Amino acid sequence: MNTPRHRPLSIGPLRAFEAVARRLSFSGAAEELFLTQSAVSRQIRALEEELGTTLFQRGTRHVALTADGQLLQSTVAPLLERLDGTVRQMRQTRGRRVVNVTTFASFASLWLIPRLEAFQRDHPDMDIRVSAHDQLVDLEDSEIDIALRYCPPRGVPPTAQRLFGEVLTPVVSPWMAGQAASGQAPPLSTAADLRHHTLAEEDDQRPSGLFLSWRRWLAERGLPDLQPRRWMYLNFTYQQVQAAVSGQAVALARLPLVAEALQRGELAEPFGETGRMSAPTVYWLMLSRQGRARAEVMEFAQWILEQAAGTRSAIGEGEPPKAAPFSGD
Structure with a gap:
């Protein structure tokens, strides 16, 4: 008693x-x-x-x-x-199915949201609630069902599902690439030509930011001291992409997030595949315990994995290691 x-x-x-x-x-x-x-x-x-x-x-x-x-x-x-x-x-939402997703803002803007229309067209009775911010949420102490995160492999639980790895690549607007090729703008055919251009850089002072920086990219090409015409420091990845699309700068973009934009001709890689650089960080899908118990969450998670397979193909990455999908607590 x-x-x-x-x-x-x-x-x-x-x-x-x-x-x-x-x-x-x-x-x-x-x-x-x-x-x-x-x-x-x-x-x-x-x-x-x-x-x-x-x-x-x-x-x-x-x-x-x-x-x-x-x-x-x-x-x-x-x-x-x-x-x-x-x-x-x-x-x-009485009578409707709701899936709560958390992810960081650039992933939501550049990868997830552009795909959601197709999913919701096929699932009109399911609502997707996206919470986009850089604050990590404890999946076992929140209303969140799915987390789409970005970190090295050592930072994830064993139940996390790998979506794809990270690749960086310089990108510009097709207009800027055309102007450079025709001689109407400074050249952009070699890494050294970047001294004539504005470079959009993520304003990230964390040690992990080094892996995504122009400094690392330039150092790997023997140009550690190269200075561009000017730097444009921005807070978020999607802002760098916007700067490139608008012709304001050359951005060092995350290839998994811009692969479709490259395919549609909205962006161009001035150095082609030779300009690509890998990073140790990985994109992951994680499920909360309550999420694994709901059919609609599992259905949406499976759709995310299918979309990720398309991105892996676009960036030339093979299948991730086989794992029991969403097993364990």
Whole structure:
């Protein structure tokens, strides 16, 4: 039999606590929760008795959190936010299937979103929610079903599925390539010609940024001290690609993310395949535990793997090592 100190906490007192802690007002919390102030006070007292600690310092004109109150708030606030988010999603999408995906912004913009129209045309009853940012989300402590990430092999769990590796290649707009070839613009036929052009560089000071940099590319071609006409520093990969498409700069693009743009003639490789350079980072698909238990998530994940096979073919990469798809927890 559970003792009072070991039984699960009720949601009502926790909601009352979160509202008082956020507003530092019993009357404000009561108004928000549509309760009387005395009802809120009773719920807080009951919670304090159950926990065996004081959560608020109560004064005549003020309320303040104790150290234990601050500790509880740091846990309760995000939990209630997640709970409310899940409930809102259930109410808004009742009867529909939803897959929640997290990835970084450039991958979403350049690789995932351009493909989604075809998937959703074939799956009109399935909604895909994409959360695109550079912050890593704990898959086992979130609403996320699928993560599409970018890191070295040593940084992924054994259940991760490899999508494709990384290859860097200089790219320009076809207009710029044509102007250079016709002599109407500075030449762009050898690496040394880059001294006449603007180079778009990712503004990434992390050590891993070295593998994606023009400095590494130039050093591998015996030109470590080459200075371009100017540098254009940008935060995200997709911004560098936009600079190249618009004819403003030569970008060192991630080939898996621009392979289709090259095929469509929206970009050109001035040095061809000889200008390509590999990197140790890899694109991965990861599934959360709850995602592996849902048919719609597995269906979308399988579609991602099929799309990745096309990208591997476009960049000249073979099949990844065989693995049991999405096995294990």
